[in-house]
Amino acid sequence: MREAYHDQLGQLADQLADMCGMVGDAMERATTALLESDLALAEQVIGDDAKVDDVRASIEEQSYALLALQAPVATDLRTVLAVIHAAESVERMGDLALHVAKAARRRHPQSVLGDDVKPYFAEMGRIAVELARETTEVIRTQDVARARLIEDADDAMDDLHRHLFTVIMDKDWQHGVASAVDTTLLGRFYERFADHAVSVAKRTVFVVTGRMPGYGDDADL
Amino acid sequence: MREAYHDQLGQLADQLADMCGMVGDAMERATTALLESDLALAEQVIGDDAKVDDVRASIEEQSYALLALQAPVATDLRTVLAVIHAAESVERMGDLALHVAKAARRRHPQSVLGDDVKPYFAEMGRIAVELARETTEVIRTQDVARARLIEDADDAMDDLHRHLFTVIMDKDWQHGVASAVDTTLLGRFYERFADHAVSVAKRTVFVVTGRMPGYGDDADL
Numbered sequence: 322m323r324e325a326y327h328d329q330l331g332q333l334a335d336q337l338a339d340m341c342g343m344v345g346d347a348m349e350r351a352t353t354a355l356l357e358s359d360l361a362l363a364e365q366v367i368g369d370d371a372k373v374d375d376v377r378a379s380i381e382e383q384s385y386a387l388l389a390l391q392a393p394v395a396t397d398l399r400t401v402l403a404v405i406h407a408a409e410s411v412e413r414m415g416d417l418a419l420h421v422a423k424a425a426r427r428r429h430p431q432s433v434l435g436d437d438v439k440p441y442f443a444e445m446g447r448i449a450v451e452l453a454r455e456t457t458e459v460i461r462t463q464d465v466a467r468a469r470l471i472e473d474a475d476d477a478m479d480d481l482h483r484h485l486f487t488v489i490m491d492k493d494w495q496h497g498v499a500s501a502v503d504t505t506l507l508g509r510f511y512e513r514f515a516d517h518a519v520s521v522a523k524r525t526v527f528v529v530t531g532r533m534p535g536y537g538d539d540a541d542l
Numbered sequence: 543m544r545e546a547y548h549d550q551l552g553q554l555a556d557q558l559a560d561m562c563g564m565v566g567d568a569m570e571r572a573t574t575a576l577l578e579s580d581l582a583l584a585e586q587v588i589g590d591d592a593k594v595d596d597v598r599a600s601i602e603e604q605s606y607a608l609l610a611l612q613a614p615v616a617t618d619l620r621t622v623l624a625v626i627h628a629a630e631s632v633e634r635m636g637d638l639a640l641h642v643a644k645a646a647r648r649r650h651p652q653s654v655l656g657d658d659v660k661p662y663f664a665e666m667g668r669i670a671v672e673l674a675r676e677t678t679e680v681i682r683t684q685d686v687a688r689a690r691l692i693e694d695a696d697d698a699m700d701d702l703h704r705h706l707f708t709v710i711m712d713k714d715w716q717h718g719v720a721s722a723v724d725t726t727l728l729g730r731f732y733e734r735f736a737d738h739a740v741s742v743a744k745r746t747v748f749v750v751t752g753r754m755p756g757y758g759d760d761a762d763l
Contacts, residue, residue: 385623392613402606402626409627490720498722499711505723506730 326391333383333404338460340376340411341521345453347373347418348514352446354425355507356439358432366422373415380408396528403524407460410517410524414453417514424507433503435496441485445511448478452518459525468522478515482508547612554604554625559681561597561632562742566674568594568639569735573667575646576728577660579653587643594636601629617749624745628681631738631745635674638735645728654724656717662706666732669699673739680743684750689743699736703729 347366354363384405387393393401424433434442452474459468485508488494489501496504568587575584605626608614614622645654655663673695680689706729709715710722717725 385619388609388623389615389619392615394610394613398606398610402609405623405626406630409630486723489723494719498715498719501719501722502707502710502726505726509727509730 326387326393326397329383329387330397330400333380333387333401334460336376336380336383337404337407337411338457340373340380340408341414341453341457341460343369343373343376344411344414344418345450345457347415348421348446348453349450351418351421351425352442352450354422355433356443356446358425358429360426360429363422363425363429366418367426370415370419373412377408377412381405384408400528403528407521407524410521414514414517417510417517420510421507424503428503433500433507435500435504437495438485438488438504441481441488442507442511445478445481445485445508448474448481449511449514449518452478452515456518456521459522463525463529465526465529468526471519471522475515475519478512482512547608547614547618550604550608551618551621554601554608554622555681557597557601557604558625558628558632559678561594561601561629562635562674562678562681564590564594564597565632565635565639566671566678568636569642569667569674570671572639572642572646573663573671575643576654577664577667579646579650581647581650584643584646584650587639588647591636591640594633598629598633602626605629621749624749628742628745631742635735635738638731638738641731642728645724649724654721654728656721656725658716659706659709659725662702662709663728663732666699666702666706666729669695669702670732670735670739673699673736677739677742680746684746686747686750689747692740692743696736696740699733703733 347369350362351366353359354366384401387401388398391397427433452471455467455471455474458464459471485504489504494501568590571583572587574580575587605622608622609619612618648654673692676688676692676695679685680692706725710725715722
């Protein structure tokens with residue numbers, strides 16, 4: 322009985338890790354769509370988001386069934402609750418990749434971004450995808466040391482995000498107000514994506530160690 | 543035993559409702575601070591946010607204890623899980639009120655907003671506070687019909703938010719890029735605040751009816 326239960330718990334974690342891999346791929350494609358004004362790729366991300374939502378609904382349903390049927394305690398209980406929370410965060414990461422893809426589609430065939438800010442988004446995209454993949458590994462391996470590295474990558478994201486604002490706000494900004502608005506929101510989508518990855522990693526640390534690292538507010542804009 | 547358990551569950555819901563009331567008050571004060579460049583009020587909101595975080599941590603701890611000690615099933619299980627989810631959403635609403643207050647503080651003694659967009663924020667603030675208060679009542683009363691009204695108020699918020707963008711993007715925008723960036727982010731904070739209120743209301747419907755209303759994506763920016 323407990324054996325079957327641990328199998329189910331392991332399968333849940335695998336599905337969560339798969340889901341986290343999916344949103345990492347989505348953000349990678351959305352970033353390419355954004356930087357290269359690739360409409361087909363944007364459409365692909367937009368079409369695929371429902372799959373992420375389905376996985377999340379399935380994970381939540383299975384978690385509820387586990388709680389109801391097995392009534393786990395201690396670490397097992399914490400694990401199931403962490404999975405429920407994490408699935409919510411990862412779904413949200415998928416929504417943020419979706420927002421990036423929709424921005425790329427909305428301005429197509431024009432580029433949403435001015436050439437001077439594209440390098441920021443190339444780098445924020447790289448970090449976002451890396452964070453999603455590291456988080457996937459943290460879920461699979463429950464490696465606490467690795468989870469802590471994720472916070473460093475998030476700091477790099479916050480630095481880029483802050484710096485992006487100084488570029489938009491600079492008197493030499495050439496792209497007008499509409500582009501400033503798009504660039505501002507896109508910057509926030511990447512920053513929030515990273516925050517959610519950190520939140521999932523922290524929940525994993527909580528499961529392993531029994532202690533929750535400090536709740537993080539998102540970067541102070 | 544089950545009696546004591548239902549008392550505990552009722553107390554949890556009361557704490558959640560109180561927390562929701564707190565973030566409604568925070569958003570009300572943050573909006574006044576924003577519209578009237580009131581630094582003292584902004585500081586008060588910023589200082590009070592830790593109290594919201596404390597209530598959330600306490601609710602989560604008590605919920606975990608309930609699950610571990612009582613192993614509830616069926617509606618009772620759904621209720622505890624809804625409380626855990628809702629506490630996360632309400633904490634996030636508090637963070638968004640905090641962001642509004644910090645924006646007001648950052649530009650003080652100047653106003654963050656141009657006079658032409660202030661009416662939008664007065665109205666978005668009014669709806670946000672109304673949503674928080676209605677959600678508080680939904681938690682207390684578990685009134686499903688009332689929860690559905692919350693979605694109407696959220697539609698009004700989305701309309702205002704969309705309209706705000708047409709104002710910022712208009713060629714007659716007079717306030718420059720920096721103000722457009724601030725106004726864009728502030729608009730998003732109000733819109734997300736409303737989305738979280740809707741999410742809490744939907745979870746409450748789920749507890750009462752056993753059916754989850756459709757998962758909402760946030761407004762397509």
